[in-house]
Amino acid sequence: MSVRLFPPSRAGLALLARWLRLFGLSAALALALTAAHLPAGVLIGCMAAGIVLALRGGALRVSTRLFALAQAVLGCLMAHSLQPATLHAVALDWPLLLGVTALLLAASGALGWWMMRRQVFPGTTAVWGLAPGAASAMVLMADAYGADARLVAFMQYARVVVVTSVASFVAWWWQPRGGVPAISPAFLATPRWPELAATLALAVGGAMLGRGLRIPAGPMLLPLLGGATLQYLGWMDFELPAPLLAAAYAVIGWSIGLRFTPPLFRHALGALPQVLGAIALLMGLGALIAVALTLGWGLAPLTAYLASSPGGADSVAIIAATSAVDAGFVMAMQLGRFLTVLAVGPVLTRWIATRAARA
Template sequence: MRQRSLDFLVWGAILAAMAAVGELGELGEPVIPSPHLLMPLACGMLAALNGLVRDHRPPAILSRGCQALLGVLIGSYLDTSALSEVVGEAAPLVTVTLATLVICQAAAWFMVRFNGMDRATATLGMTAGGSAAAIASAEDLGADGRQVAFMQYLRLVLIVVSTPMLLSWFLSAPRPAPGGAPAGTSWPLVSGPDQLHGLLVLAGIAVAGQITGRVLRLPSPATLGPMLMAALVTVTGLAHGFAPQGALRTVLFTTVGLEVGLRFSRRTVWRLRRILPATLLCTVIVSAACGTLAWVVSRFTRIPFADSYLATTPGGINAVLATASSMHADVPLVSSVQGLRLFAVALIAPVVIKLTLRVWTRRQRGPGPSA
């Protein structure tokens, strides 16, 4: 018990320091994308590469808690009121979103077929959107969290860097307003005005969701159970204002980023160089395909290309929403389509992994006696 308490104190101090480092990533120009994920991940990598740490795993309850809170956060994005406002315009974009998922699966097949990557890692790594959830659930699904993080963040950085430049280049989009997207205060812990009520609802959804996930035998139950529970509560209107925000969201992303970063040993980094060319190629192809589909939608509908491009960009929902706000795009449309895809990805990816692994196992065993 004493050792466990000491572990929590040590990890608490580490997370506080990493959260401060993440805050620094939001101060400079240009702003680092998802700094509370990328900065702790980079620090964890440096510590692991230099042999400064031995045990890279946080306490199990902390890891599971982060997965549950991620699930609640994703489920809270399924806002039916926002979707109903843009349902007429969002219909073709939802079709493009489904096509994006198919394209990502084709890219995952390429990584398996020509780069020797296992199916679970390829599927999670090439899935568009939900990078934090994909990384957090990698171990539960038998994937390599380090390779998943590498593939997800490579795509995230490329998209965040290229999106404003491409829109400005092709559309002569307005320059971002001074100060960029409005920065939220770090003091609130949940999105609603009543913090105590929101925290109680958040805890209830997280616990009930994990129990439900295990009872239903969902893949990655610590994430999918709370996600489905939060989506149900949000859609039915039973409760609002429970989504992690501010300092709680910072600690959540910091934990995920640091945990993954600490797994990057020298041997792991040496192995990752082998998948860099294929990952970069697939990322560029997926992004180009999504851009082409967005152009087709804008060509045959009244949706401006900037809105359709931002709504269908494969990943980086927070950075995309900030870009949409600074460029005066249709934020409700972008957030609705991006949130719907994030929810669908987090729900579908584990199921796809389980099904493909089952089919692959049957093929490896060969035909039965009846054949």
Template sequence: MPTSTAPGLSRLPHWLQWCVLAAAGGVAGYLLHYLKVPAGLFLGPMMVAVAMGIAGSSIRVPRLAFRSGQGVVMLMVAKSVTLGVLLALSRDWHLMLVVTALTLILSAAVGLGMVRFGGIPATTAAWGTAPGAASAMIAMAEESGADYRAVACMQYIRVVCVVMAGAWISHLIVAPEAMHEISADSDNGFSLVNLALTLAVAFVGALSANFLPAGALLTPIIIGSALNLLGWLDITLTSSILALAYGAIGSYIGLRFDRETVLQVVRLIPTIITANLFLILLCAALAWPLSWLFAKDFLSVFLATSPGGLDAMAIIAVETGSDASFVVALQTLRLIGVVLTGKLCAHGLILLSRRLRT
């Protein structure tokens, strides 16, 4: 329990902090959802959690709840995966590899610019600008002796910037009346058995994250898509469960902005935000020609190329009626690329920044 000398919200008992988060986050989420803001049920709790974290809140969303929420979101996408979708994606695999490489190069270039002009240490920028797999990059940064708190702040600021920009651009492109409801219940009627099996797959995905990088994202969509295609599982998710999943993800991310971390990197925050917005603009510029190349709408390609936040981009894609399968496929490919090449890219950026200084 927090001591009486602790600052801000940490003076309050944990149960009261949870009540504030649940009530304020729920109201904010449903208000944004009512106003037809894309991913409003995700954005509302995240913004409330960010404010609470900076105000000194001492509660944290359990990692298992966060990962289970990610699994639920991935199963929502898996429900829309068909054989035709898989065949269409398989034809563009070589283009997806090229796009993944381009996104990694753009991220590295922005990281180099932060070192050169923003005064951010190369070790911090190298891990902090990796476009995805935030938790893995933070862990790798800590292992390599980098300032993992600054890396965490950079990673989660990027997620917030990407989510806000994605929601804003989606709002500009998609008319409010065209927004999709979040319900994903079975078309053949509600089944308690199917709901239980669906949640079991999400929970298995959450547990797999203990030994698989990004397992909470990849395992549910692989297993869920396979079972769905084979006709062995009718993926069933209620609106309430989806809202809870969105809230768990948003609150987990928001509460990572604790006061100590933010105060430690406060002078770097303008540079970090500017660099992330610049990276998002670069990805948006890349999406214009790619939308023609892939024969997809701009919003789907923009969400697919946005630097990180696979779960958040999947939520926005589903609610705006974008090609969620394409978004998840490209985001997943980059996620795998970041995990596999993270150390190599980080060390390369550090060496390159040192050469530029000499």
């Protein structure tokens, strides 16, 4: 019995070459940023590499299953940071969490309403595009309510890229030099295999269930909430080795960067100054809230800044995990805001868009 081997097609070779370029550029940028002690260097490097390849016409997409698994690993990381003492502290400060979330929602709604009245984007696109969180959910909701989903996606992921990059730089500038080791000596340490198996089981199960139930950000939320509950009860001990986290950071970075396709970028280029201006205003409000948290609640400045940052909860969580901050408080604040935006954001955004359209 003979086996016939067929040479790969020209399209297959071209696709392989694009992936190799993405891996090579990502590795170079991630190593350089990590060596410079930049928090979330792997995330930023892979995100930048994805943007470069995407805008040069390299049509690549990360598997939705792989992205869901990376989100689930990140959910486990966030759950691990939510120790019982942190949860108790945040529960006592729940008015603070709601106040910060309400300010960010009000500011994003006002900016979206203003951009809609100025007709910067057609229809209700601007209102959906500036909602501070749950980017993928907002894109789907916007498409369902008649907004231009391409422009909403551009605004949402531009916000994530800008806020993540600035937050990473601020964390690098603020913390003492050498606060984050360039290469962790424990990177290749032998993991605790039973705990790792339990962590992976939770991540895989949460990713599959989240995708199956079609819950917005479900692959991240289910392991996060389930893992935090199990840890609080003393039934879960997470094991998250550095190579596993680095792989999850890379997948999330590529998933964000590769969304910036050339047609989408060209379509939105004319409104880019207004988009960046609106993002800058949201970030300015977050910085003012951080000052208030530092002066009024005695938080460390960098902890307060990351807790009030209007970026994606996943990317800010990665920065917090690789910085000298109270990661538990940052992740609890980001999680609370994310859940509030997920529950209230679509309703509030639809209400603002409807009133602005009538006006």
